[in-house]
Amino acid sequence: MKYKSFVYPYLIWMVLLVIIPFLFMALLSFSKSTGLSFDSLEFSLENVKKISETVYYKAILNSLLYGGIATIICLLIGYPVAYVLAFSKFKYKTLALVLIIVPTWSNMLLRIIAWEKLFLPNSILNSIGISLDLIGTPLAVIIGMVSIYLPFMIFPIYTVLEKIDTSLIEASSDLGLTPFKTFLKVTLPLSTSGIISGIIMTFLPSATAFALPARLSGGKLQLIGNIIETQFKTSFNYNFGSLISLVVVIVILIMLSIIYRVDSKGETLL
Amino acid sequence: MKKIPKVLIVVFAFALLYLPIIVIGILSFNSSQVGSNFGTITARWYTEIFANSSLSGAIVNTLIVAFVSTIISTIAGTLIAIGIYSFRNSSRNRLLLLNNFPVVNADISTAITLMIIFSLLGLRFGFTTMLLSHIFFSIPFVILSVAPRLRELDKDLLDAAIDLGCNKFQALYKVLIPSIRTGIITGGLIAFTMSIDDFVISWFNTGNGFDNFSIWIYARLGRKTFSPSAYAYNSLVTIITIAGLVIYNLKTVRRLKK
Amino acid sequence: MKNLIELRNVSKTFDDDLVINDLDLAIRKNEFITLLGPSGCGKTTILRIIGGFESPSQGQVFFNDREISHLKANERNINTVFQNYALFPHLNVYDNIAFGLRNRKCKEDEIFKRVEKALKLVKLNNFNSRKVQTLSGGQKQRVAIARAIINEPEVLLLDEPLAALDLKLRQEMQYELKEMQRKLGITFVFVTHDQEEALSMSDTVVVMDEGVIQQIGSPESIYNEPKNKFVANFIGESNIFEGKYLGDKFVEFLGSKFQCVDEHFVSNEKVNVVIRPEDFDIVPLEKAKIIGEITDVVFRGVHYEFCFVVEGNEYIIHTLENLKIGDRIGLDVDPYEIHLMKWEDEV
Numbered sequence: 061m062k063y064k065s066f067v068y069p070y071l072i073w074m075v076l077l078v079i080i081p082f083l084f085m086a087l088l089s090f091s092k093s094t095g096l097s098f099d100s101l102e103f104s105l106e107n108v109k110k111i112s113e114t115v116y117y118k119a120i121l122n123s124l125l126y127g128g129i130a131t132i133i134c135l136l137i138g139y140p141v142a143y144v145l146a147f148s149k150f151k152y153k154t155l156a157l158v159l160i161i162v163p164t165w166s167n168m169l170l171r172i173i174a175w176e177k178l179f180l181p182n183s184i185l186n187s188i189g190i191s192l193d194l195i196g197t198p199l200a201v202i203i204g205m206v207s208i209y210l211p212f213m214i215f216p217i218y219t220v221l222e223k224i225d226t227s228l229i230e231a232s233s234d235l236g237l238t239p240f241k242t243f244l245k246v247t248l249p250l251s252t253s254g255i256i257s258g259i260i261m262t263f264l265p266s267a268t269a270f271a272l273p274a275r276l277s278g279g280k281l282q283l284i285g286n287i288i289e290t291q292f293k294t295s296f297n298y299n300f301g302s303l304i305s306l307v308v309v310i311v312i313l314i315m316l317s318i319i320y321r322v323d324s325k326g327e328t329l330l
Numbered sequence: 331m332k333k334i335p336k337v338l339i340v341v342f343a344f345a346l347l348y349l350p351i352i353v354i355g356i357l358s359f360n361s362s363q364v365g366s367n368f369g370t371i372t373a374r375w376y377t378e379i380f381a382n383s384s385l386s387g388a389i390v391n392t393l394i395v396a397f398v399s400t401i402i403s404t405i406a407g408t409l410i411a412i413g414i415y416s417f418r419n420s421s422r423n424r425l426l427l428l429n430n431f432p433v434v435n436a437d438i439s440t441a442i443t444l445m446i447i448f449s450l451l452g453l454r455f456g457f458t459t460m461l462l463s464h465i466f467f468s469i470p471f472v473i474l475s476v477a478p479r480l481r482e483l484d485k486d487l488l489d490a491a492i493d494l495g496c497n498k499f500q501a502l503y504k505v506l507i508p509s510i511r512t513g514i515i516t517g518g519l520i521a522f523t524m525s526i527d528d529f530v531i532s533w534f535n536t537g538n539g540f541d542n543f544s545i546w547i548y549a550r551l552g553r554k555t556f557s558p559s560a561y562a563y564n565s566l567v568t569i570i571t572i573a574g575l576v577i578y579n580l581k582t583v584r585r586l587k588k
Numbered sequence: 589m590k591n592l593i594e595l596r597n598v599s600k601t602f603d604d605d606l607v608i609n610d611l612d613l614a615i616r617k618n619e620f621i622t623l624l625g626p627s628g629c630g631k632t633t634i635l636r637i638i639g640g641f642e643s644p645s646q647g648q649v650f651f652n653d654r655e656i657s658h659l660k661a662n663e664r665n666i667n668t669v670f671q672n673y674a675l676f677p678h679l680n681v682y683d684n685i686a687f688g689l690r691n692r693k694c695k696e697d698e699i700f701k702r703v704e705k706a707l708k709l710v711k712l713n714n715f716n717s718r719k720v721q722t723l724s725g726g727q728k729q730r731v732a733i734a735r736a737i738i739n740e741p742e743v744l745l746l747d748e749p750l751a752a753l754d755l756k757l758r759q760e761m762q763y764e765l766k767e768m769q770r771k772l773g774i775t776f777v778f779v780t781h782d783q784e785e786a787l788s789m790s791d792t793v794v795v796m797d798e799g800v801i802q803q804i805g806s807p808e809s810i811y812n813e814p815k816n817k818f819v820a821n822f823i824g825e826s827n828i829f830e831g832k833y834l835g836d837k838f839v840e841f842l843g844s845k846f847q848c849v850d851e852h853f854v855s856n857e858k859v860n861v862v863i864r865p866e867d868f869d870i871v872p873l874e875k876a877k878i879i880g881e882i883t884d885v886v887f888r889g890v891h892y893e894f895c896f897v898v899e900g901n902e903y904i905i906h907t908l909e910n911l912k913i914g915d916r917i918g919l920d921v922d923p924y925e926i927h928l929m930k931w932e933d934e935v
Binding site for chain 1: 350360447466526529530544
């Protein structure tokens with residue numbers, strides 16, 4: 061095909077909107093300045109030192125912790141759901157899959173508010189005799205995360221499971237394996253790329269969320285997203301904010317490169 | 331595997347997913363503005379959606395940005411994907427990998443980088459910056475949708491078109507684009523969806539009072555200026571979408587039966 | 589000889605489709621038996637019922653006199669070679685072949701020996717660490733066979749295993765499979781729609797159509813003594829004439845009296861007369877009992893195939909003689925090459 065020239069504008073676009081800002085952010089991270097001007101730029105490692113401050117240090121750990129737990133729960137719920145749907149002979153199973161995605165079209169902030177209202181002691185649940193007082197608890201944040209990001213775990217796993225040739229399952233049975241063993245030795249290994257996709261699509265957004273932890277923890281929990289938001293919108297400390305953002309990006313790049321090494325055909329992310 | 335636990339976990343998942351949706355629906359009919367207890371049932375929030383000027387303004391802004399960014403990113407994404415597939419395998423994979431980056435990058439990270447470059451370029455924050463940022467994050471998804479179709483395509487298709495007298499551009503819109511139509515449509519739908527509900531990226535890349543729906547909500551969380559009409563609007567959209575899907579699905583199933 | 593496998597009164601329905609109709613089948617030890625028939629005749633379904641991937645809607649399946657009708661596939665001492673090989677893409681050749689043994693907790697050095705032996709049997713020595721995706725169709729085929737037989741099943745089921753191979757390779761594999769079966773001494777149940785394949789490999793051929801067994805017999809008896817029109821037409825090519833049995837090993841068709849060898853008919857009974865295209869003898873026109881005119885010719889390498897017309901109907905003859913369209917041709921047939929079948933209406 062002869063349309064190579066279509067790509068060049070995109071490369072320029074990406075350089076402009078991705079590479080240049082990153083370089084600038086790297087610059088900002090290791091310097092101190094006022095705002096975004098180059099005027100009083102001087103090299104400094106004070107931002108790096110700032111990370112070791114408890115607040116920020118804890119925020120990073122909490123992001124990993126909460127994101128990690130939410131992802132694991134999504135996996136524990138999502139894999140069975142994807143499995144049941146993929147292997148069922150239910151006539152409307154595509155519809156069921158679509159219905160799993162539909163909630164993601166509902167505004168995320170409203171869904172967060174909905175959970176917030178349910179977790180308050182004074183809520184519509186009172187009418188059926190239940191009163192929850194969960195705002196501020198880790199449980200509330202986790203439930204919120206799972207509720208929002210579960211479809212992103214289910215979908216890639218479903219896609220991969222659907223593609224598994226049934227004759228492979230039959231062959232395994234033919235060779236003497238029980239259904240459970242077949243799952244362990246054939247289905248599960250063949251669904252790894254879906255699991256990895258699901259984990260990425262769940263962990264990344266949940267670890268870097270800020271509206272969700274802000275509302276469901278009553279402002280008590282600070283995740284890395286909250287830190288970044290504060291630095292850029294409130295404290296206007298672009299230098300420190302840039303550093304934290306860079307840390308996030310580097311972690312993501314590391315994850316991507318691990319995946320690339322394991323699966324060079326690029327199947328995982330498609 | 332026994333049947334009961336199987337269905338149970340699917341039901342549990344659906345409950346987890348739809349509980350907030352149901353709550354939003356209930357709150358949309360709840361006369362109490364704060365929404366923590368039951369007032370009376372009312373449809374007032376629905377009728378007031380467009381009476382509330384800041385809300386309706388935000389909704390209109392959201393739709394405009396969504397439509398424009400979808401059209402632009404779909405066209406651009408399709409052409410770029412075609413461009414990517416004009417390269418050989420090794421370059422092609424590297425380009426696709428580069429394209430994947432905005433997809434996996436965290437929302438907030440993308441938001442910040444865009445905000446920085448827009449500031450450096452001296453752009454006025456508002457509709458333009460929001461639009462540009464939406465186009466930025468939509469194009470990779472369009473490319474991801476179109477790419478598989480391009481991969482399955484018959485390599486001889488374009489040669490056949492040229493053999494029959496088309497020049498490069500006629501071959502493009504008469505042959506190539508129609509054959510990848512499903513990928514383009516899917517890509518467009520994904521782009522639209524992502525734009526309609528975007529919060530984080532828009533939040534950092536707007537200004538001068540140009541709010542979209544999500545920003546409107548966030549700015550009024552826990553405040554008196556919040557109106558349950560937002561719930562009403564959201565529920566309407568959800569129901570229309572579900573209805574549309576169910577009808578489409580049933581029609582397809584019925585057509586297949588014939 | 590006790591039967592290894594028996595199907596009694598087996599029927600199978602899918603949705604509203606009756607795919608197998610009250611079928612009885614006995615399979616013996618150390619037999620190479622082929623289920624032969626057109627697409628949709630039910631042969632693969634029978635294979636899957638024997639293998640345990642489907643349960644009969646009605647009837648029973650016996651294995652060594654034990655009923656296994658509803659026993660799951662992983663509990664039967666039967667292994668299958670699937671049509672599209674079904675090799676596990678996430679495992680290499682060695683691990684694919686070792687799969688069944690590993691599950692039985694065989695020791696690794698024992699597994700190593702047996703895999704080596706299996707690879708040797710299918711002529712794929714040193715393929716151990718090859719990835720499945722790098723194999724050709726024929727190689728995948730052999731790995732699939734090795735993976736199945738290493739488990740020493742009493743019966744090997746093969747579901748059109750050679751369908752995806754090109755002609756030369758297919759013929760090679762036919763020969764090798766036959767050799768393998770002889771060496772291993774186990775029963776092979778083979779499914780195919782290719783009648784040449786069936787005839788060349790089998791001890792017994794089961795011809796099926798529409799869920800019903802049409803005929804069971806050795807390849808020779810199926811070929812030479814087809815029981816009905818379907819078998820006569822499906823196996824090889826045949827010419828079928830309307831005739832009348834005259835009694836005393838004489839039959840009349842095409843206006844002449846022919847001596848024959850069948851005698852299981854009643855005098856003046858209507859019969860169908862089957863003559864294979866290669867069984868006609870070309871004789872001088874004056875001595876000919878059948879006279880026809882050549883209307884078409886196809887060169888088949890091995891012989892010529894001519895269409896000729898007698899009394900308005902077209903028939904086929906295979907011969908080495910080089911005739912031309914328009915030629916008049918005189919034919920006769922030896923008595924033992926005239927085969928009679930029960931009269932059937934045109935289907």
